[in-house]
Amino acid sequence: MSVIRSAGLRGFRATVAELGGDAEELVAACGLPVAALDTDDLLVPDQAVGAVLELAAHRLDCPDLGLRMAHRQDLDMLGPLALAIRNATSLRAVLECTSRYLFVHARSLSLTMEPDPYGDRGVIALRYGVTAPGLPTPVQGTDLGLAFVHRTIARLTGDRYGLRSVELPYRPPAPIRAYEEFFGAPVRIERPAALLRAPSSLANRPLSGGDENLHRLAMAFLAEQSGDAAAAIAPRVRTTLQKLLGTTAPEIDAVARLLTVHPRTLQRRLAAEGTGFAAILDEVRRDEARRYLTTTDMPMSQVASLIGLSEQSVFTRCCQRWWGATPTAVRRGKAG
Known part of the structure; x- marks a missing residue:
């Protein structure tokens, strides 16, 4: 069984309450402990987390639930990975440490930097998704993950970072305009993978405020966490x-x-x-x-x-x- 830290449910209680629902009833229906709503450190089945997001979106008639939750999540939910990210001196270092250690937060998730699928050498693709073969793509969970990555990059770089397009591997239940308003970029649906396409120069952009010693320290602890x-x-x-x-x-x-x-x-x-x-x-x-x-x-x-x-x-x-x-x-x- 693949697990994720309960930090992945940050913002669920508040978002569901805003929509008039009962978060505790929803998590219980999916076999999750109620405590997962209010603490970051429980290890819970990632499929159950994906299921409760889908259930809430359906029952509350909120097809953009994942996007809404993303507004309530921040880097702190990633634990020691957040420390490594905040103290990285370039966005490339952020992407490398996230690619290497995202599993500390969620065993079945990955974020990788790849060549542009359309062959544009001035563009890189940030691919987000479930690594376990045979599992269906969770719509709300993928929306939430892509939205979180997008908002994190924007915060680290301090501006609109030149996002070229968002690629979704499904036809989303929410109107496309909701996605394009959120991301500020064109959204393409039913593509092979969930991607954020950005300028290739983004990876080399320096970040201010980082402490290289703390970054190395956090990376060392992340390595130990794999034990x-x-x-x-x-x-x-x-x-x-x-x-x-x-x-x-x-x-x-x-x-x-x-x-x-x-x-x-x-x-x-x-x-x-x-x-x-x-x-x-x-x-x-x-x-x-x-x-x-x-x-x-x-x-x-x-x-x-x-x-x-x-x-x-x-x-x-x-x-x-x-x-x-x-x-x-x-x-x-x-x-x-």
Whole structure:
């Protein structure tokens, strides 16, 4: 069974309520837990998500439901992939990391950059769709996915990015003009695949505000996410904190986002393993502090900053608690 994070249902409750429907009744009818409406981190069957979108569109007589939901979704729903995207320095890097790691969000979805199907060398095609063979194309789910990709690119580039056309592999139930108003481009129906066609120069467009170090860090965590999600989480928290120290605030929300879990879920899993976030952070700071003190001659203020402490005086108090000695004594080897 292929699954998707329940973040894919962001905006469903509000959109259905706006249309006069009952979101909880609809998800229950498709075998989804009601909790999936209000949390991002449940893993639910992607076919059930597609089914509830189709059911809602039918019962509420809203053929453009997917487009409407897209207005209520943002990058944050992608967890650590969002961090990698936001800190990419070019749109090509955004597309590459999304193509590589979209499966972390949804196992059966893909986004790939391909040559233009019409042979125009000045155009690239962004192909979105279900990778599992034999599955029908979900109309509302595909509408939602293409709309989300379109709005994300527009936000990252800060303008209308030159979309040439939208290709749909079906005859949509909503009027074509609704799609063309949403995308601001011609829409072609009953094509071989779901595509956004854009200028090939778009891939090389630089993006402002990105942090290359955070992008690499997020990519490293995405690579780790491809492993066993059921494994003990405390070692992963420790590794995450070691990499975060000195780059960004080592807060539980940031760590949870990188590990694609809710902060409360992270706290519960750590408690089940007999530890807690604060305890792990303290241990990582202690170990990193000893390493810096005994292997470098960095100023104490710099060591404090590198382990995420705002003041040298706080660092001194921590050293007294950890080893019963000052940082200088630890550096001279006069502490246990």
